Amino acid sequence: MNFGxxxxxELLRREVRKFLDEKGPLEEVRKWMETPNGFxxxxxxxxxxxxxxxxxxxxxxxxxxxxxxxxxVVLEEMGRSLxxxxxxxxxxxxxxxxxxxxxxEQARWLPGLADGSRIATLAVVEADGRLDAEGLRVxxxxxxxxxxxxxxxxxxxxxxxxxxxxxxxxxxxxxEAISLAVVDRNAAGVEVEAQPSIDLTKRVxxxxxxxxxxxxxxxxxxxxxxxxxxxxxxxxxxxxVVAEAIGAAEGALxxxxxxxxxxxxxxxxxxxxxxxxxxxxxxxxxxxxxxSLLYYAAWCLDEGEDARRHVxxxxxxxxxxxxxxxxxxxxxxxGVGYTWEYDIQLYLKRSKWVRPTFGDADxxxxxxxHLGGYA
Amino acid sequence: xDFHLTPEEEAFRAEVRSFLDEHLPKNPNDPQQIAKxxxxxxxRRWVGFSWPADVGGGGGTLMQxxxxxxxxAKRKAPPLGSCFMGLAWVGPAIIQYGTEAQKQRxxxxxxxxxxxxxxxxxxxxxxxxLASLQCRAVRDGDHYGVNGQKIWTSIAMWSKWMxxxxxxxxxxxxxxxxxxxxxxxxxxxxVTVRPIRNMSGGAVFAEVFFDNVRVPxxxxxxxxxxxxxxxxxxxxxERSSIAEVEGLRRRHEELVDLAHRSTRNGRPALxxxxxxxxxxxxxxxxxxxxxxxxRFLTRQLKGEPLGADTSINKLxxxxxxxxxxxxxxxxxxxxxHLEKEIDGGRWQRFALSWPxxxxxxxxxxxxxNIIAERVLGMPKD
Numbered sequence: 001m002n003f004g005x006x007x008x009x010e011l012l013r014r015e016v017r018k019f020l021d022e023k024g025p026l027e028e029v030r031k032w033m034e035t036p037n038g039f040x041x042x043x044x045x046x047x048x049x050x051x052x053x054x055x056x057x058x059x060x061x062x063x064x065x066x067x068x069x070x071x072x073v074v075l076e077e078m079g080r081s082l083x084x085x086x087x088x089x090x091x092x093x094x095x096x097x098x099x100x101x102x103x104x105e106q107a108r109w110l111p112g113l114a115d116g117s118r119i120a121t122l123a124v125v126e127a128d129g130r131l132d133a134e135g136l137r138v139x140x141x142x143x144x145x146x147x148x149x150x151x152x153x154x155x156x157x158x159x160x161x162x163x164x165x166x167x168x169x170x171x172x173x174x175x176e177a178i179s180l181a182v183v184d185r186n187a188a189g190v191e192v193e194a195q196p197s198i199d200l201t202k203r204v205x206x207x208x209x210x211x212x213x214x215x216x217x218x219x220x221x222x223x224x225x226x227x228x229x230x231x232x233x234x235x236x237x238x239x240x241v242v243a244e245a246i247g248a249a250e251g252a253l254x255x256x257x258x259x260x261x262x263x264x265x266x267x268x269x270x271x272x273x274x275x276x277x278x279x280x281x282x283x284x285x286x287x288x289x290x291x292s293l294l295y296y297a298a299w300c301l302d303e304g305e306d307a308r309r310h311v312x313x314x315x316x317x318x319x320x321x322x323x324x325x326x327x328x329x330x331x332x333x334x335g336v337g338y339t340w341e342y343d344i345q346l347y348l349k350r351s352k353w354v355r356p357t358f359g360d361a362d363x364x365x366x367x368x369x370h371l372g373g374y375a
Numbered sequence: 376x377d378f379h380l381t382p383e384e385e386a387f388r389a390e391v392r393s394f395l396d397e398h399l400p401k402n403p404n405d406p407q408q409i410a411k412x413x414x415x416x417x418x419r420r421w422v423g424f425s426w427p428a429d430v431g432g433g434g435g436t437l438m439q440x441x442x443x444x445x446x447x448a449k450r451k452a453p454p455l456g457s458c459f460m461g462l463a464w465v466g467p468a469i470i471q472y473g474t475e476a477q478k479q480r481x482x483x484x485x486x487x488x489x490x491x492x493x494x495x496x497x498x499x500x501x502x503x504x505l506a507s508l509q510c511r512a513v514r515d516g517d518h519y520g521v522n523g524q525k526i527w528t529s530i531a532m533w534s535k536w537m538x539x540x541x542x543x544x545x546x547x548x549x550x551x552x553x554x555x556x557x558x559x560x561x562x563x564x565x566v567t568v569r570p571i572r573n574m575s576g577g578a579v580f581a582e583v584f585f586d587n588v589r590v591p592x593x594x595x596x597x598x599x600x601x602x603x604x605x606x607x608x609x610x611x612x613e614r615s616s617i618a619e620v621e622g623l624r625r626r627h628e629e630l631v632d633l634a635h636r637s638t639r640n641g642r643p644a645l646x647x648x649x650x651x652x653x654x655x656x657x658x659x660x661x662x663x664x665x666x667x668x669x670r671f672l673t674r675q676l677k678g679e680p681l682g683a684d685t686s687i688n689k690l691x692x693x694x695x696x697x698x699x700x701x702x703x704x705x706x707x708x709x710x711x712h713l714e715k716e717i718d719g720g721r722w723q724r725f726a727l728s729w730p731x732x733x734x735x736x737x738x739x740x741x742x743x744n745i746i747a748e749r750v751l752g753m754p755k756d
Contacts, residue, residue, distance in 0.1 A: 001377070001378055001379075001380060001384075001438060001441075001669070001672070001673070001676075002376060002377045002378075002673055002676075003376060003378070003666070003669040003670045003672070003673040004376065004670070004673045004674070004677070005376065006376075069376050253751075257751045257752065257753070260753060261752065261753065261754070268754070269753075269754055271747070271753035271754055272753065272754040272755075272756065274740065274743075274744065274756070276753075277743060277744060277747035277748070277751075277753050278740065278743040278744075278747070280746075280747050280751055280753065281742075281743035281744075281746035281747045281750075281751070282743070284684075284687075284746055284750060284751060285687045285690050285691070285746065288667060288684065288687050289660075289663035289664075289667060289687065289691070290663070292663055292666035292667045292669070292670055293659065293662060293663050293666060295376065295666065295670075296378075296666050296669075298376075299376050299377075299378060310662075313658065313659045313662050313663075316655070316656075316659055317659045317663065361652075362648070362652060365651075365652040365655035365656060365659075366648075366651070366652065366655070368655040368658055368659070369651045369652070369654060369655045372631070372654075372655070372658065373631075374631045374634060374635065374645055374651060374654060375645065375651055
């Protein structure tokens, strides 16, 4: 039994940390926040050269062949820096192609994703954010051996920057008749419109499909058979969001703890007062706890064990706890916490992105109850 | 990260499982069967399994001990050994700080469950600020003369021995340095035990008075003035949360069962979203404790010290202990305050006994101070 990271994983963490400390400090992040796509193409290229974009992709297709536990290490550090990039979008889209695609389809799409020369994203969620099969209403009408898509996907990660969209759509009448296809962002009838988030380090878009042709060669795997794959992807996605949340929450705690040690009132650092100490301690307790839950979930994903309950426990816990940490972090900063200038507000906004993304606490607690036989 | 066991550990687990198939008492309420069970696990040396073999322990690895505890908890086996405090911290303290004679005298009895130990730490004026304790011991030839009072001493009235903290030096700069640890036989003249009735109506803890109690020098544990160190390292052994987590999981199952039987406004209680989610939230806390425990165990297996963050699980436990009892009573609606109306009153008793867990061993606020100061580096109060 070993519930810790390997030396290779610790090394990976140090390398990512060093890279982000040097090239992506929060002053830089704030500059990227002002740009249309919200990230640095130059650093994206460097991430590709370092082999981190294809971290979880098979070595045959230019990836590093690592797992979700390794990915967790990278995402934690990106979260800590609030580092903006299509990393999550790319990883999830590529995971869809790995899980659903035939070997030939994988060979066609993955190499260009592994090195970052093309950007892909996953389009599953729609306006109401439902995560069940019936919530997927973008519909494919059979045509020319493929489909023509109509409908609208919401909150597509980095939709504006993406070259390729991996779309989950309804392809038949049965409740779970869902298919996956790779759609070119420039295909006729694809309309991408930004949905500005209060978290300027996260870019999401509405993607409209106005009778978009999907050829038979664009499908991933068999028609109507993708729902089990999409379910597994949703678990991977939720786990990835929590991994970023771990780093971000630790970043928020670090900022707040540093401030509490520095800021003097009544002639002493405010960190001496229990009214400050105790919420800080609670932040630590919560972070360590959803960290433990997530690590086990990530391990289950890598080992092919049933990860559903563990992903839900982690996402539910993290969604609630990080939201509290964001608010408490700002509050413990006092007046300066409310300013645009101080960084703690950036973490509070990140918690607002984390909370509903790929299922909020209620959704995941309901799933835990269902799996536990009391719902 | 790897949650698989090694082939040797797998083989050991199989051995434990087949032992359980054969020897697990059929009736957990039959004292004779329990006594027989205690003899059998003792013969296997699974009581004190990770203690050194030369003092009567099992000489096993920490991981083996974890496997034993986990398998037993899964099968709801009776506890390993019956001397709870002896096994949790008195024994480890004696192994670490005791003389050869003390080890020979006390360790086998702790493993056999020959009698109970109690712990004389808190005083009326020294609770969270334990190091301010005033119960004094003055050296008099080959004895100490002890005078003073302890309080909240669990099971004092059923114990034969006490591990006692006394002040031997009032003239020290740092109050922790004047404390010494003694092992005291409860039958010694001058020891008076007065049980304290608690809010659930029963009595588990007591006041203990010392009036010129003579304790032989040979019953001092560690050096004079080393008592604080002995206590801190002894309490660091009080950690394995495996049995605790299994207990909480069982309580959660019982709570779900109660929820299945309960109604709200004439509808099944589990149709209430908020209530169902509270139950799921408990699951998240319990599982977080389980995996936190595994991360701490990994550190222990690597020989790293545990540090202050074991306070995390104490905080979760304290919160669960209160909230589970509260939810159980809420589920019973108008009957929630009735002494024995539902399930023989077990939830009412449960909802009135949380202070044992929540306050004993350091209150939640003390645990938060520990984390803030030792982990997050906040200045001390």
